[in-house]
Amino acid sequence: MNVKGFWVCLLLFSLVSFNLAYSQEEYACSGQAKEFGLEGSRLMQQGRFLEAIDSFKKALNCDSKCLVAYLGIGGCYSSLGEYEKAIETYESAIKVIPRYASVFRNSIAAQYMFQKEYEKAISYLKESLELFPEDQQTFLALGSAYYKAGDFLNAKDNFQKALNISLKKNDDATAKVAQDALNAIP
Template sequence: MDYIDRRSMKKIWWIWLFMMGALSTLAAAEDLTQQAEKEYRQGKYLEAADTYKKMLTEGQESAQLYYNLGNCYYKLGENTQAILNYERALLLNPGDRDARYNLQMAQSQAVDKIEVLPEVFIVRWYKSLVAYFSADQWAYISIAFFILFLGMVALFFYSSTAALKKTGFTLGIVILFFTVFSVIFSVKQYRRITERDYAIVLTPSVTVKGAPDNSGTSLFVIHEGLKVKIIESLGEWVNIRLEDGNEGWVAKRDIERI
């Protein structure tokens, strides 16, 4: 009996330590958040940015944190860093209208104005739909649709009239269709977050090469703040594609992944 009591006390002790550690972590995070918000209100944008970056190093990544950090850099006149952090905020929360508006404001000050290749309406609509919600939000939507689908299955099997059975069958097929697509959209958004194949140019002026080497043919010049897609990597070089379809190689040090 004493052995059992000692084991129980040990479990309680470890649970208590875990709870105390979690509470202290939450308290520290809240203290840093309040500190950063106070520094921002006082116009100490550099100090606020440093506090937000400290929170990131401690693993407190969130769309709101990146948005706040972007605001700090925008106030400091560091437009490229503002763009980078607004993009990261939108990566985690595509529906953040404030982050999207501020990103557009920051991008309006960038040097390069790239003409986007026209897309078929259905493709453009599809991409907008996928990006409207985050991976977690699409996952919740798929769960909700699946629960509705189970309800329609129950309606089909347990209804006493043919009309209700037909309704359950028809709606069940439609809801299953939405469930499958919600799962697909969730996976696509999750891959966007994990793969992060877009980047922001950090160097004021970069000459894009035709080969992954300094001796490669110079193709064109791009400037800081420009968003590019990473196609492949080779050593210290990456092959990038612009929104107008142009491609080439730049050094890894010239860009930072979103």
């Protein structure tokens, strides 16, 4: 699997894990914003990224804290290869919804990984861990960044931390990904 494919899978895995961790009421948009968010998600799944961005922006106009809209806009820009716009979207989201800064920081790191800017990705992920020291998704992403940078020792250390935290939190899905990553290190 190529680097971008791996990071897309990791980002999707993180978002699925995020969706399982929080009830829909905590992160989804409400009312009209929810309808625009659902429309944007449908368009995004169809590969109609520019139309999806418009729908997600409408959701934000209705509800400036619509997490799904920020994730959707950033994901669309990333799919279009417009990584800087994705980063700007996620940075804006951190200011508006700081509670989910870890999710957005990991998404920013993924954008840097797509561009093979591993040191920037590592820096963002380390900052995220300062704020959220028990986030197994961030340790997993940091391990991946070190791995792609060729630093297998730090990759192994971070994958192990992701595994340990995942086991402690009974997060079997992340534990499996972390264990598979550990097994892949030469």
